[in-house]
Each structure stands twice: as structure tokens, then as C-alpha cells.
Amino acid sequence: MTINPVLGNDSVLGNDSVLGSDPGLDQLGVAPSPLALLLLGRGSDPASERGVDCPGDLPAAADPSLATRAAAAKAALGDRVFILGHHYQRDDVIAFADVTGDSFKLAQQAAARPQADTIIFCGVHFMAESADILTGPHQRVVLPDLAAGCSMADMATAEQVEQAWDDLLDAGVATDTVPVSYMNSSAAIKAFTGRHDGTICTSSNARRALDWAFGERGGARVLFLPDQHLGRNTAIDELGMTDADCVVYDPRRPGGGLTHRQLREAKMILWRGHCSVHGRFTRASVDEVRARVPDVTVLVHPECQREVVTAADLVGSTEYIISVVDAAPAGSAFAVGTELNLVRRLALRHPDKTIVFLDRTVCFCSTMNRIDMPHLVWALEALVRGETVNQIAVDPDVATYARKALDQMLALP
Numbered sequence: 001m002t003i004n005p006v007l008g009n010d011s012v013l014g015n016d017s018v019l020g021s022d023p024g025l026d027q028l029g030v031a032p033s034p035l036a037l038l039l040l041g042r043g044s045d046p047a048s049e050r051g052v053d054c055p056g057d058l059p060a061a062a063d064p065s066l067a068t069r070a071a072a073a074k075a076a077l078g079d080r081v082f083i084l085g086h087h088y089q090r091d092d093v094i095a096f097a098d099v100t101g102d103s104f105k106l107a108q109q110a111a112a113r114p115q116a117d118t119i120i121f122c123g124v125h126f127m128a129e130s131a132d133i134l135t136g137p138h139q140r141v142v143l144p145d146l147a148a149g150c151s152m153a154d155m156a157t158a159e160q161v162e163q164a165w166d167d168l169l170d171a172g173v174a175t176d177t178v179p180v181s182y183m184n185s186s187a188a189i190k191a192f193t194g195r196h197d198g199t200i201c202t203s204s205n206a207r208r209a210l211d212w213a214f215g216e217r218g219g220a221r222v223l224f225l226p227d228q229h230l231g232r233n234t235a236i237d238e239l240g241m242t243d244a245d246c247v248v249y250d251p252r253r254p255g256g257g258l259t260h261r262q263l264r265e266a267k268m269i270l271w272r273g274h275c276s277v278h279g280r281f282t283r284a285s286v287d288e289v290r291a292r293v294p295d296v297t298v299l300v301h302p303e304c305q306r307e308v309v310t311a312a313d314l315v316g317s318t319e320y321i322i323s324v325v326d327a328a329p330a331g332s333a334f335a336v337g338t339e340l341n342l343v344r345r346l347a348l349r350h351p352d353k354t355i356v357f358l359d360r361t362v363c364f365c366s367t368m369n370r371i372d373m374p375h376l377v378w379a380l381e382a383l384v385r386g387e388t389v390n391q392i393a394v395d396p397d398v399a400t401y402a403r404k405a406l407d408q409m410l411a412l413p
């Protein structure tokens with residue numbers, strides 16, 4: 001397998017297929033990879049990725065009629081199908097979305113469309129699971145490419161988290177520890193959270209979730225899953241904790257690599273997980289862009305590392321980032337630290353503002369970009385023929401407890 005020192009393995013390179021035809025990238029201060037590209041969706045490489053085969057023939061990526069075919073299939077299906085597009089999704093796919101948003105907003109939108117018997121989720125696996133949990137039993141959720149996972153969600157498996165809870169029991173701290181799990185986690189982790197009377201949170205309401213866990217819920221500490229950076233940044237910046245209040249539980253080490261005393265004295269037990277996209281930004285990226293762009297406002301997502309968040313001017317969720325850029329006066333300059341598809345769309349929407357990407361290196365979410373036009377057309381045309389492909393159906397027992405944790409989030413004060 002060829003390893004690209006910048007982008008990772010071959011499966012990641014496939015997503016660069018969007019780069020060659022994108023003149024807007026120069027404006028953002030990033031450069032396309034000079035390496036050869038894989039054709040997305042044509043076969044899989046089990047050695048390097050969780051690839052899947054698509055039953056039937058996937059349309060060729062170069063087929064010039066893909067947009068026409070998608071439009072025709074969507075029109076034939078009418079209100080029976082509802083297409084959700086995550087903010088990080090590629091342009092050609094998001095053009096077919098009935099609604100765009102972050103993962104939770106999209107799941108809520110799906111639940112608000114009971115007339116749609118099929119929801120096509122142009123996002124990643126955990127988002128489609130959440131949509132399945134929140135929608136009615138008569139609705140099916142389709143993920144056009146099952147290989148569209150999330151590296152962060154994959155960093156916490158159900159078995160690892162059960163082991164961690166056993167470690168907390170052994171240390172005598174489980175009874176007053178409250179699990180708080182980021183939306184970006186599998187249905188199994190959400191169910192674990194519900195079983196232990198915890199809550200889900202998003203990057204918009206993480207502070208309220210922690211306030212609830214330490215306040216009304218009466219916890220002495222929180223087990224925060226699976227993104228250590230969102231947990232740490234929220235605890236320190238919004239609850240006034242210090243680094244010393246946080247410990248990192250490493251699932252690959254016995255006991256998480258922590259002593260009983262460390263577990264007992266911690267207020268935040270942070271899972272050792274991170275987003276492979278937002279984790280790429282560094283303090284050097286911030287320093288470099290400040291030197292390059294006069295009067296720039298550095299605006300980053302809280303999934304970024306602590307050193308990036310402390311060096312930034314503004315920190316907030318995807319929806320917050322969009323609202324700040326939208327509301328800024330003409331002539332403003334922003335360096336944005338989040339997924340590149342979103343940053344590029346913001347730049348195109350605001351030609352009167354300077355909007356650059358926080359890093360010089362291309363930084364798409366590789367798994368999100370697995371959802372491409374061939375897979376969307378393939379899923380839509382199958383529905384027209386009366387077939388449902390790539391349905392995401394969460395086990396009912398898992399769904400019950402995951403829903404409990406999601407409902408707790410909805411009830412946060």
C-alpha cells in the first residue's frame with residue numbers, strides 16, 4: 001500500500017478526485033496532491049479500509065449524466081424520499097440535499113418528515129444510525145456507501161467502553177461518574193450512555209451537557225466519549241477547569257493507563273479519541289496564517305487540539321462558524337479551521353470577504369467524501385426499482401437506550 005505522508009493511505013487519496021477540478025482551492029491557500037488518484041467506489045481494498053461491494057453496477061464516476069440521472073430518480077420518488085446533506089459533504093452531492101446541516105439537525109429534520117418512507121443520509125455511518133433511531137418505524141435510512149464511517153467514532157468500540165467502565169468500577173468511582181458522549185459516536189456507545197443515565201451532546205451544547213452532569217445529575221466526574229479535545233476544551237474554557245482536572249483514558253493500555261487515584265481525583269476522564277480532520281491543525285498553522293493574512297480572525301471548531309483553540313480568536317460548532325462568517329461585514333478576513341468542503345463553500349458564498357483554510361495542507365473528511373455521485377445515483381435508482389440498498393437499521397435494544405441518551409440531550413436545560 002502506498003502511504004502519502006500528507007494524506008494517509010490510498011483510500012484517502014481517492015477523495016482528492018474533487019481537487020483537480022476545483023479552482024477555488026487556490027483562493028483558500030491549499031494545493032492539490034500531485035499524486036495519482038484512485039477512482040472512488042470502484043472496488044475496495046480490504047487491507048487498508050473498511051471497503052464494501054455495491055450489489056449491481058455502480059455508475060462510473062466519469063459518467064456525464066450522473067446529475068441528470070440523480071435528478072430524474074429524485075423526481076420519480078417525490079416526497080417518498082428525503083435527502084440529507086451534512087455540511088462537510090462534497091458540492092455535487094449536496095446539490096441534491098433537501099436540507100443541509102450538522103448531524104443532529106439533520107436527524108431531527110428526518111424525524112420531522114414522516115411522509116418520507118426513505119431517508120438518504122449523505123453523511124457518515126453514526127449520523128445515519130442517529131437518524132434511524134430518531135425516525136419512525138415506517139421509515140428506512142440509507143447510507144449510499146457503507147464505507148463512509150468516522151475515524152473518531154471508530155476510536156471507541158462498545159467492548160473498549162465496557163472495559164473502561166469495569167476499570168471505573170474497580171477503582172470505586174463508577175457510581176458517581178456520568179457518561180457524556182459526543183454525537184459523533186456509534187449507536188452502541190450512545191446506548192452505553194443511556195444505560196448509565198448519561199447524555200449525548202453536540203459541539204453546540206457540550207457546556208450545557210457538562211453543567212447538567214455535574215449539577216442536576218449530581219456527578220463527581222464525567223467520562224467524556226470519544227473526543228478528548230471537545231471534552232477538554234469545553235471543561236477548561238467554559239467550566240473553568242484546569243488541565244490538572246482532566247485525565248486521558250487510553251483504551252489500548254491496561255486500566256486505561258491510569259491509576260485508581262488518578263481516576264478518583266479527575267473531574268474529566270477524557271477518552272483518547274480525536275477527529276483525524278480537525279486534529280491536523282496545529283499552533284504552527286495559526287501562526288503561519290496570522291503572518292500571511294493581515295487582520296485575520298482565526299475561527300476554529302472545538303474538535304481542534306488545545307494548542308489551536310488557545311491560539312484562535314473564536315471557537316465554535318459548525319453552525320456557529322457559518323453564522324459568524326455570514327454575519328461579518330464585507331472586507332472581513334477569516335482563517336477557518338474545519339472541514340475543507342464547508343470552508344470552500346463559505347468562501348464561494350462570500351466573495352466580498354477573505355476566507356482562507358487554516359492549514360496549507362488539504363484536509364477533507366475522507367470518509368464523508370466516500371458519498372459521491374455514483375453512490376447517490378446507485379441508491380436513488382435502486383429505490384425507483386423498488387429496492388432498498390445499504391439500509392442502516394439499529395438493533396432495537398441498542399436503539400432504545402441510545403434514544404434515552406438522545407432524549408436526555410433534548411431535555412438539557
Ligand code: SF4
Nearest residue numbers: 150151152275277365
Ligand atoms: S470530520 Fe472528523 S468527526 Fe466529522 S465525520 Fe469526519 S472524521 Fe468524523
